[in-house]
Amino acid sequence: MIAVTGSDASTHSDVTTAAEVGANARVDALAFNLLSLNNQGQDTTSDSVTVGLASGGGALAHNTATGDARIDVGAGALVTARNIVIDASSVFNKDHYGLNLNSATVSVGSISALLSETDVNTHAEVNIGNGAVLHSNGNNAHPGALQVDATTDITAYDNVQTQAYGIVGVTLGWSEINVDSRSNVNVNGATLHADAGDVDISTKSSAETRATTDTTIAVALTGAGGSKSTIDVDARNNINLNNATVKGSNVNLYAGRDAGGQGNIFLGNTSANVEAYSLLPSLGVPISNITYDETNAIAVNGDS
Numbered sequence: 001m002i003a004v005t006g007s008d009a010s011t012h013s014d015v016t017t018a019a020e021v022g023a024n025a026r027v028d029a030l031a032f033n034l035l036s037l038n039n040q041g042q043d044t045t046s047d048s049v050t051v052g053l054a055s056g057g058g059a060l061a062h063n064t065a066t067g068d069a070r071i072d073v074g075a076g077a078l079v080t081a082r083n084i085v086i087d088a089s090s091v092f093n094k095d096h097y098g099l100n101l102n103s104a105t106v107s108v109g110s111i112s113a114l115l116s117e118t119d120v121n122t123h124a125e126v127n128i129g130n131g132a133v134l135h136s137n138g139n140n141a142h143p144g145a146l147q148v149d150a151t152t153d154i155t156a157y158d159n160v161q162t163q164a165y166g167i168v169g170v171t172l173g174w175s176e177i178n179v180d181s182r183s184n185v186n187v188n189g190a191t192l193h194a195d196a197g198d199v200d201i202s203t204k205s206s207a208e209t210r211a212t213t214d215t216t217i218a219v220a221l222t223g224a225g226g227s228k229s230t231i232d233v234d235a236r237n238n239i240n241l242n243n244a245t246v247k248g249s250n251v252n253l254y255a256g257r258d259a260g261g262q263g264n265i266f267l268g269n270t271s272a273n274v275e276a277y278s279l280l281p282s283l284g285v286p287i288s289n290i291t292y293d294e295t296n297a298i299a300v301n302g303d304s
Contacts, residue, residue, distance in 0.1 A: 009044040010062040016070065019088075023074035023129070032081040036088045038069040038122075043096035047103070059101045061116040065092055068123045069150075073190070075129035082144035084136050088124040089149075094156040101160040105169065113172045114162050123182040124150040124203075128244075130189035136197055136248075143197035146248065147259060150183040152235075154207040162225075163216045169223040175211040176228075181235040187244040199248035200259040203237035203296075208267040217276045217284070224283040227272035235264065236295040243302035256296030266292055 017038040021027065046059040069090040073079070101114045126148055128134070138144025156177050164171040183203035192199050213227040237255045257263040274284030 008060040009046040011042045011044055012064045013040055013042055014066040015040055016068040018070045018072070020071070021073045021077045021079065024076040025074065027079045027081070029081045031083040032079055033085045034071060036069040036071045038067045038090040040065055040067050040091070041093040041096070043094045044100060045097040046101050059103050059114045061100050063094060063118045065119070066121045067092055068125070071126045073128045073132045073134070076131040077129070078133045078135070080135045080137055082136060082138045082142060084134050084146045086126055086148045088126050089151045089153070090122040090124040091153045092120050092122050092155070094118055099159050099161060101173070103162045105164050105166070105171070111170045112162055112164060114160050115174045116158050116160050116176070118156050118158055118177045120154055120156060120178065121180045122152050122154060124152050125182070125184045126150050126186070128187045128190040132190040134192045136194035138194065138196040140196055143249065144194065145197040145200070146192055146194045147200045148185055148192070149258060150185050150203045151258065152181045152183050152205040154179055154181060154209070157210045158212070160213045164223060164225070165218050167220045169217055169219045170225070171215055171217060172226045173213040173215045174228045175213045177209050177211050177231045179207055179209065179233040179235070181205045181207065181233070183237045184240070186240045187242070187246070189243045191245040192247070193245070194248035196249060198250040198252060199246055200252045200254070201239055202254040202258045203239055204256060204258045204262070204264055205235040205237055206265040207233050207235065209233065210269045212271045213273070215274045217278070217282060219278045219282070222278050222280040222282050223276060225274045225276055226285045227274050228287040229270040229272040230289045231268050231270055232291045233266060233268065234293045235266070237264070239298045241300045241304040244304045253298050255298045264294065264296070266294070268292070
């Protein structure tokens with residue numbers, strides 16, 4: 001007679017990758033590469049099907065990911081090499097399932113609600129401490145290079161589908177993606193010196209996001225349905241030099257692009273659809289929103 005069903009699927013991850021050159025360490029090499037790569041992938045799917053005289057159904061999917069890629073060059077460290085590359089990169093992917101939430105109710109009267117939420121907090125950071133020296137000792141024949149990068153790259157797709165059939169029905173679907181991305185290079189009282197080559201410091205972020213909600217109501221009398229799809233991306237790329245010394249054939253500071261010239265890439269798509277079929281008037285409310293907050297900043301402070 002009366003049926004109520006529900007399902008809940010959630011994932012949570014908090015992962016940090018870290019690479020470090022210790023305080024007062026000494027490195028002398030032909031090439032020096034220091035990399036910190038944080039690569040995470042997660043996704044969920046949840047289904048709810050209800051049949052009864054009066055029924056209610058619901059499904060939840062919640063993905064939370066926190067990822068940090070860190071590199072620290074300690075105070076007083078000395079790295080000498082023709083080619084020096086320091087790269088912190090944080091990557092997140094949510095694209096495994098084509099349909100994340102799916103609900104169907106068949107009854108005389110029904111109420112169902114679906115919510116899928118994805119929260120991504122990903123950071124890439126390079127810190128070069130007081131008194132540290134990165135020295136590219138190239139020459140005119142072999143200039144070498146000194147490159148410091150921090151990048152984030154996020155892919156998140158979410159798809160919600162809900163259906164109600166019967167005499168009267170109310171159904172709601174909601175897909176939400178929130179991204180908090182930070183790429184930072186901080187040089188505090190350190191020296192970056194290339195004898196013959198360039199010094200490149202860059203911070204960059206990319207995000208491809210898609211939130212889709214489809215709601216269908218097919219009832220004999222009347223019904224109400226809602227679809228809401230939202231994306232909120234907050235991306236900040238910063239380079240901070242404080243009492244730093246940076247020398248080279250060319251010194252390039254890029255916030256919002258990499259040394260190769262590729263800028264930040266943000267692709268977002270939201271879709272909210274409501275289809276209502278009934279003899280009497282029915283109410284359908286689709287809401288679709290995308291918000292981007294992008295900051296690219298370079299600060300040269302103190303005696304830099």
